Amino acid sequence: xxxxxxxxxxxxxxxxxxxxxxxxxxxxxxxxxxxxxxxxxxxxxxxxxxxxxxxxxxxxxxxxxxxxxxxxxxxxxxxxxxxxxxxxxxxxxxxxxxxxxxxxxxxxxxxxxxxxxxxxxxxxxxxxxxxxxxxxxxxxxxxxxxxxxxxxxxxxxxxxxxxxxxxxxxxxxxxxxxxxxxxxxxxxxxxxxxxxxxxxxxxxxxxxxxxxxxxxxxxxxxxxxxxxxxxxxxxxxxxxxxxxxxxxxxxxxxxxxxxxxxxxxxxxxxxxxxxxxxxxxxxxxxxxxxxxxxxxxxxxxxxxxxxxxxxxxxxxxxxxxxxxxxxxxxxxxxxxxxxxxxxxxxxxxxxxxxxxxxxxxxxxxxxxxxxxxxxxxxxxxxxxxxxxxxxxxxxxxxxxxxxxxxxxxxxxxxxxxxxxxxxxxxxxxxxxxxxxxxxxxxxxxxxxxxxxxxxxxxxxxxxxxxxxxxxxxxxxxxxxxxxxxxxxxxxxxxxxxxxxxxxxxxxxxxxxxxxxxxxxxxxxxxxxxxxxxxxxxxxxxxxxxxxxxxxxxxxxxxxxxxxxxxxxxxxxxxxxxxxxxxxxxxxxxxxxxxxxxxxxxxxxx
Numbered sequence: 085x086x087x088x089x090x091x092x093x094x095x096x097x098x099x100x101x102x103x104x105x106x107x108x109x110x111x112x113x114x115x116x117x118x119x120x121x122x123x124x125x126x127x128x129x130x131x132x133x134x135x136x137x138x139x140x141x142x143x144x145x146x147x148x149x150x151x152x153x154x155x156x157x158x159x160x161x162x163x164x165x166x167x168x169x170x171x172x173x174x175x176x177x178x179x180x181x182x183x184x185x186x187x188x189x190x191x192x193x194x195x196x197x198x199x200x201x202x203x204x205x206x207x208x209x210x211x212x213x214x215x216x217x218x219x220x221x222x223x224x225x226x227x228x229x230x231x232x233x234x235x236x237x238x239x240x241x242x243x244x245x246x247x248x249x250x251x252x253x254x255x256x257x258x259x260x261x262x263x264x265x266x267x268x269x270x271x272x273x274x275x276x277x278x279x280x281x282x283x284x285x286x287x288x289x290x291x292x293x294x295x296x297x298x299x300x301x302x303x304x305x306x307x308x309x310x311x312x313x314x315x316x317x318x319x320x321x322x323x324x325x326x327x328x329x330x331x332x333x334x335x336x337x338x339x340x341x342x343x344x345x346x347x348x349x350x351x352x353x354x355x356x357x358x359x360x361x362x363x364x365x366x367x368x369x370x371x372x373x374x375x376x377x378x379x380x381x382x383x384x385x386x387x388x389x390x391x392x393x394x395x396x397x398x399x400x401x402x403x404x405x406x407x408x409x410x411x412x413x414x415x416x417x418x419x420x421x422x423x424x425x426x427x428x429x430x431x432x433x434x435x436x437x438x439x440x441x442x443x444x445x446x447x448x449x450x451x452x453x454x455x456x457x458x459x460x461x462x463x464x465x466x467x468x469x470x471x472x473x474x475x476x477x478x479x480x481x482x483x484x485x486x487x488x489x490x491x492x493x494x495x496x497x498x499x500x501x502x503x504x505x506x507x508x509x510x511x512x513x514x515x516x517x518x519x520x521x522x523x524x525x526x527x528x529x530x531x532x533x534x535x536x537x538x539x540x541x542x543x544x545x546x547x548x549x550x551x552x553x554x555x556x557x558x559x560x561x562x563x564x565x566x567x568x569x570x571x572x573x574x575x576x577x578x579x580x581x582x583x584x585x586x587x588x589x590x591x592x593x594x595x596x597x598x599x600x601x602x603x604x605x606x607x608x609x610x611x612x613x614x615x616x617x618x619x620x621x622x623x624x625x626x627x628x629x630x631x632x633x634x635x636x637x638x639x640x641x642x643x644x645x646x647x648x649x650x651x652x653x654x655x656x657x658x659x660x661x662x663x664x665x666x667x668x669x670x671x672x673x674x675x676x677x678x679x680x681x682x683x684x685x686x687x688x689x
Contacts, residue, residue, distance in 0.1 A: 182217075182268070183252075185199060186208050189208070202217065210260040215252055215255075216229075216252065216255065222260055225244075225260040227255055228257055251268070302339065328660065332663045335663040340668075341638075348675045349678035360623065362613055368610075373593050378570075379578060380578070381578045381579075383534065387618070389509075391425070391507065397501065399493075405435050409435050410500070411426055413440055414440055414493075416437050417440075448464075452471075473499040475492070475499060486504060489538075491503045512616075512619050519619055531587075534555055539554075575591050575593075576593040596613070597612075641670070649663055
């Protein structure tokens with residue numbers, strides 16, 4: 085060591101000028117950062133350790149090692165910043181997808197205006213290939229929409245009048261007219277960016293611990309290096325050799341890799357999830373979801389479409405299309421979801437409704453047109469009794485016993501037929517639940533305020549066991565059931581409505597159907613699914629568990645590498661350049677390992 089010091093000590097003036105420039109280029113940014121931390125937060129950080137180690141190397145005549153240390157430290161910091169910036173930019177790139185202008189219909193025709201100038205109620209024309217400028221709904225036209233930027237769904241979605249449109253999605257074909265329902269400041273993309281920005285700013289428990297550990301460990305390393313110098317001097321080592329080995333210990337024991345292990349993985353996972361249509365409101369929600377072992381689901385609008393569908397029509401003595409034309413005609417005057425389902429079926433079959441006049445609504449019973457023997461009507465059993473009709477046909481009685489919503493149709497006191505209507509499970513729900521079970525979830529339950537018979541029919545289609553189905557519930561009952569699932573471990577609740585807000589807040593992780601769900605549910609939740617594809621939930625759960633695994637890998641590697649370097653510095657005369665390479669290389673490796681999660685976006689299946 086002494087020979088090495090003498091060699092560098094005799095370096096010509098030009099060489100020392102080069103060393104000085106290298107120290108200034110690599111050391112000034114680190115020194116400025118360290119002093120700012122010390123002044124503002126009264127914290128000794130890792131940058132300070134590197135600067136002290138480099139100065140110590142120079143003081144014992146080893147300026148090359150010090151210059152290498154600062155150069156590699158500066159390089160690794162740049163690589164880390166670029167890598168972490170990549171994770172942050174993955175979602176912010178959505179901003180570039182927002183169109184700057186839109187075609188707005190005006191009194192004189194169509195004019196091109198700035199997207200930010202659109203107001204509620206404006207009618208926007210979407211040509212094939214155009215991006216949707218703001219959130220809205222279709223008022224005319226039909227076409228396929230690429231919604232992968234928002235929901236993560238790779239397949240185009242065909243939409244017609246009344247269907248919602250989300251900003252930054254692409255109209256693939258057809259000419260659409262849409263009504264603006266949200267301003268750019270309140271759009272789906274704006275909410276996504278706001279949520280992800282908040283999530284990246286919020287720290288997960290493991291991030292907070294690693295930061296707390298890093299701050300205190302830095303002080304311990306600095307004191308340990310001073311102590312090691314004193315011990316080595318006491319053992320007879322020369323000042324230069326003892327100081328050189330103490331500087332090597334500073335580098336070897338620096339906790340850079342440990343401190344960066346958690347945020348590298350968390351930020352990458354948050355960005356990967358957001359690109360796949362799943363928004364976490366922070367690293368804490370991501371970590372907790374990975375530990376969840378029980379899921380509770382609201383039924384309507386979550387596991388099911390929330391949109392009634394006509395299952396069967398029974399009209400003894402009438403052709404099915406003739407019966408559908410009659411019942412769709414009277415239901416044309418109603419805004420009830422069941423009426424909407426009947427009109428939709430008639431439109432799909434190309435059946436023209438037989439419209440009637442003078443339709444009046446009877447609350448909690450149905451609708452009636454006309455009087456006495458000429459009256460035509462559609463409604464429930466209370467209306468059947470009011471009209472003096474009797475359910476005598478076996479086929480109609482069997483239909484009513486299936487457990488679905490039944491609408492009866494009659495003329496005067498005669499019952500003509502009946503229709504079975506039910507909310508159907510989402511196509512992806514059964515697969516999503518199966519994916520959760522496959523990933524080790526021990527408890528899955530479905531909760532609903534619907535009748536037991538309806539709940540059991542839906543549950544059977546989804547592969548749920550009878551004990552996993554809970555019906556006839558009030559919002560408070562859902563909260564109690566969520567609390568009761570805690571014996572499995574961490575509990576997640578998935579819902580979409582205003583009445584789910586309490587259960588979402590009570591669960592360890594609340595998950596809202598963000599695109600279709602209510603704003604109240606979205607605010608109460610920790611995670612938002614922007615797609616109606618329930619397989620995304622299973623994929624998000626897998627990503628959360630994989631993130632936890634990557635964090636464990638990073639921490640284990642970082643601590644093992646640090647232990648090897650410290651032992652080498654204390655007992656095996658580890659050269660400072662090797663300590664620098666091991667320290668900086670380990671730091672970059674854990675960052676790259678965390679970035680692997682960016683290649684695992686949440687997708688179907």
